[in-house]
Amino acid sequence: MIPPRVAEVETSARENLRTRLLEQAPGLVAVVHDQAEVALVVGRLQPPLAQHEELVAHVDEGHSRDAAAQLDVEQAPVELECVVEVAHLEHDVVDPHETRHGLSIGFAAMEPAIELDGLERRYGERLALAGVTVSVPRGATLAVLGANGAGKTTLLRVLAGLLRPHAGTARVLGAELPRERWKVPGKVGYLGHEPLLYRELSGRENLAYHAALHDVGSERIEALLAAVDMERRADEPVRDLSRGMVQRLAVARTVLHDPELLLLDEPRANLDPAAAERLEPLIGRESGRTRVLVSHDVEGALAESDLALGLKGGRPAAADRELYR
Amino acid sequence: MIAAARAILRKDLRIEWRTKESVPAMTLFTVTVYVMFHFGLDRDTLDGELAAGVLWVTVLLAAVIGVSRLFAAEREQGGIEGLLLAPVDRTALFVAKAAALFIFLCAVELVAVPAFALFLLGPGLDGALPELLAILALGNLGVAAVGALVSALAAETRARELIVPLLLLPLLVPLLIACAQATEPLFRPVAGPEDLARWLGLLTLYDVVFVLVSVAVFDYLLED
Amino acid sequence: MYSKGFAPLAWATAVTLTTAFALVFFYAPLDADQGFVQKIFYVHVPMAIVALGGWIAGGVMAIKHLRGGDRSWDMRSYVAIHLSIILGVGVLVTGAIWAKASWGHWWVWDEPVLVSFLVVFLLYCVYYPLRFSIEDPDRQARYSSVFAIAAGAFVPLNFIAVRLAESYTHPRVLSQTGGNLPGEMRLTFLVALLGMTLLFVTLWKLELTAKNASMQLKKLRKRARVAA
Numbered sequence A: 001m002i003p004p005r006v007a008e009v010e011t012s013a014r015e016n017l018r019t020r021l022l023e024q025a026p027g028l029v030a031v032v033h034d035q036a037e038v039a040l041v042v043g044r045l046q047p048p049l050a051q052h053e054e055l056v057a058h059v060d061e062g063h064s065r066d067a068a069a070q071l072d073v074e075q076a077p078v079e080l081e082c083v084v085e086v087a088h089l090e091h092d093v094v095d096p097h098e099t100r101h102g103l104s105i106g107f108a109a110m111e112p113a114i115e116l117d118g119l120e121r122r123y124g125e126r127l128a129l130a131g132v133t134v135s136v137p138r139g140a141t142l143a144v145l146g147a148n149g150a151g152k153t154t155l156l157r158v159l160a161g162l163l164r165p166h167a168g169t170a171r172v173l174g175a176e177l178p179r180e181r182w183k184v185p186g187k188v189g190y191l192g193h194e195p196l197l198y199r200e201l202s203g204r205e206n207l208a209y210h211a212a213l214h215d216v217g218s219e220r221i222e223a224l225l226a227a228v229d230m231e232r233r234a235d236e237p238v239r240d241l242s243r244g245m246v247q248r249l250a251v252a253r254t255v256l257h258d259p260e261l262l263l264l265d266e267p268r269a270n271l272d273p274a275a276a277e278r279l280e281p282l283i284g285r286e287s288g289r290t291r292v293l294v295s296h297d298v299e300g301a302l303a304e305s306d307l308a309l310g311l312k313g314g315r316p317a318a319a320d321r322e323l324y325r
Numbered sequence B: 001m002i003a004a005a006r007a008i009l010r011k012d013l014r015i016e017w018r019t020k021e022s023v024p025a026m027t028l029f030t031v032t033v034y035v036m037f038h039f040g041l042d043r044d045t046l047d048g049e050l051a052a053g054v055l056w057v058t059v060l061l062a063a064v065i066g067v068s069r070l071f072a073a074e075r076e077q078g079g080i081e082g083l084l085l086a087p088v089d090r091t092a093l094f095v096a097k098a099a100a101l102f103i104f105l106c107a108v109e110l111v112a113v114p115a116f117a118l119f120l121l122g123p124g125l126d127g128a129l130p131e132l133l134a135i136l137a138l139g140n141l142g143v144a145a146v147g148a149l150v151s152a153l154a155a156e157t158r159a160r161e162l163i164v165p166l167l168l169l170p171l172l173v174p175l176l177i178a179c180a181q182a183t184e185p186l187f188r189p190v191a192g193p194e195d196l197a198r199w200l201g202l203l204t205l206y207d208v209v210f211v212l213v214s215v216a217v218f219d220y221l222l223e224d
Numbered sequence C: 001m002y003s004k005g006f007a008p009l010a011w012a013t014a015v016t017l018t019t020a021f022a023l024v025f026f027y028a029p030l031d032a033d034q035g036f037v038q039k040i041f042y043v044h045v046p047m048a049i050v051a052l053g054g055w056i057a058g059g060v061m062a063i064k065h066l067r068g069g070d071r072s073w074d075m076r077s078y079v080a081i082h083l084s085i086i087l088g089v090g091v092l093v094t095g096a097i098w099a100k101a102s103w104g105h106w107w108v109w110d111e112p113v114l115v116s117f118l119v120v121f122l123l124y125c126v127y128y129p130l131r132f133s134i135e136d137p138d139r140q141a142r143y144s145s146v147f148a149i150a151a152g153a154f155v156p157l158n159f160i161a162v163r164l165a166e167s168y169t170h171p172r173v174l175s176q177t178g179g180n181l182p183g184e185m186r187l188t189f190l191v192a193l194l195g196m197t198l199l200f201v202t203l204w205k206l207e208l209t210a211k212n213a214s215m216q217l218k219k220l221r222k223r224a225r226v227a228a
Helices: A017-024 A152-160 A203-214 A218-227 A243-255 A273-278 A298-303 B002-019 B023-041 B048-070 B072-077 B079-084 B091-119 B129-155 B160-171 B173-187 B196-222 C006-027 C036-068 C071-103 C112-125 C127-132 C137-169 C183-227
Strands: A007-009 A030-033 A040-042 A114-123 A126-136 A141-146 A167-172 A175-177 A188-191 A261-265 A290-294 A307-312 A315-317
Touching (some): A114 A152, A126 A167, A126 A307, A141 A152, A152 A167, A188 A243, A203 A218, A203 B002, A203 B079, A218 A243, A243 A261, B002 B091, B023 B091, B048 B072, B048 B091, B079 B196, B091 B129, B129 B160, B129 B196, B160 C137, C006 C183, C071 C112, C071 C127, C071 C137, C071 C183, C112 C127, C127 C137
Parallel strands (some): A007 A030, A141 A290, A141 A307, A188 A261
Antiparallel strands (some): A114 A126, A307 A315
């Protein structure tokens, strides 16, 4: 496996550089941030470029960012430095933890985990989602931003297989929706607004129930209870627990069956920073899973994701503060 | 599918054991209705047709309470979603809910039938017990299947508590006919001609039809 | 979409109904026991048969809807059931008139078909509150179809059960609903049945066309509003 050489990019979170680079430089494979910024962008591999093309991007603050799209090295007012070898990435799995120059590379250029094209979902006559097009590679994180009612939760539920798309195409983990919707559950961990826990049962009993539904062994229950720091109070009914504890149990339920894809709707709600940090290995970037993250914290979400999708009235929009006007 | 149904059933029974929401209410309801019938009919004892009718109408009315509650916890706490997110055949939910309702009804009848014998039944139950158990078993099965379907159907409507009895009771009429007619000879002071086979046959037909129909359409109630 | 062949259908309905009317009044013999009132039988029974047929047809259309996902089948199912419910009211009213004239009571339990019909009617009346208390249009259509299928399966079961019960306790009084009708009565009855069926189909198509048109109008209005 040939480790790709990657470019170093500095950027500020304010501009959605990554998305724009994606749009304008489709052959671009990897633009990697310094680990402190934690952002990895992966572009769609287009057939003509998938031969031994080399694409480079090095963007320095202060230079025109748009120009990074130019493949023509001479004309671009930016300095191009490194090279990524595209062809081999088509077939090889890139180890998420392999690093070079202290940078992290996060995924494999296989079939994307999520591929949406013109996705549409109606609610009666109203369009809850329209024209949503995005491609999320495996191991990457997609941030979905938007005001309340913009369609973020609807999108998450479509990806989970709970709602069927009315138009457009959607592929989640290789399964085509809505035809192969039945393949999706079991591979997806969904953390929505509701914890999906029964209040009369204890944490352990709830997890045991979900474990039975997903055919997961009981050792995993114990391991997760320890991971979310709920061992001591695992036998108390959920209705006696605080919201933060319930959220922790919900996270345990979400990753109980070791899903490839995480769909997280405000995962840090009700959690204090210490607890949120404890959960990072389970649902954060460290987990190595593909994630779709819905959050109202624009900066925070953008900081920990590789791709961003803004929604306004169900339609894609630029992922910035304009969404909230 | 069976394993999942078993897990759901165990969960439901556990919750019912802890909250004691449905079964005690249903049981209390039947005993209260017996007392009301005593006053309403102004009779100390009943036999024959009247006894069979009172017993079955009361049980079916109590079933309405159980049916209303069947999907309540799921709706309130997102249980259905939890199931939809699991790689599980959705029929498992129907089987589990119908089984739960069946068990609840048996539990209720454990108290309600002796109570009926105590309060209102003229002739004794002895000798009629095996036949009565057969009728109860088949009857409960029918109520369980139809009840689970109706409960799911009404679960998403705004006027749930109103829709359940309106839907459930007409659908149960054939079952009521079969059960009451089958039970009537057992409650006669002097043993009369029986036609158990015919009514058990009708009951079985009813059960088979509604189990098949419910299983066939249940998926469509859950998907979106 | 629905108005194909509507004109000939409407004509056929008009002609058949007129013929039936004429036959009832001028051709069918007067019943020895019940007199003139017996003629209501030519309205009551065909109406009942068509209503039950409409309900079962509604169930079949609901199956098509669920299997294919095509909402127009649900619309067809809804209209069929809806029309049958209206016919059902007619059945019960004419049944009561007939009962009063024949036995002196507005309602009798002796006739298993009528009794069974009452139960089925009560069940189908719940179709409206069920349907209209679900807000999401997709879900509304789906749940209505599930109901239509369960209720459709219920109709024959109920009929069997009631017939078994009533024949067990009350020997059947009326045999006129059977096949043993004298020739003139049978002809009149069949023509009336045909007329009622055609009427049902005509009204069904009519209502579907109207609903379809108003839906298209709504869509166009919406588009105009969005464009503006």
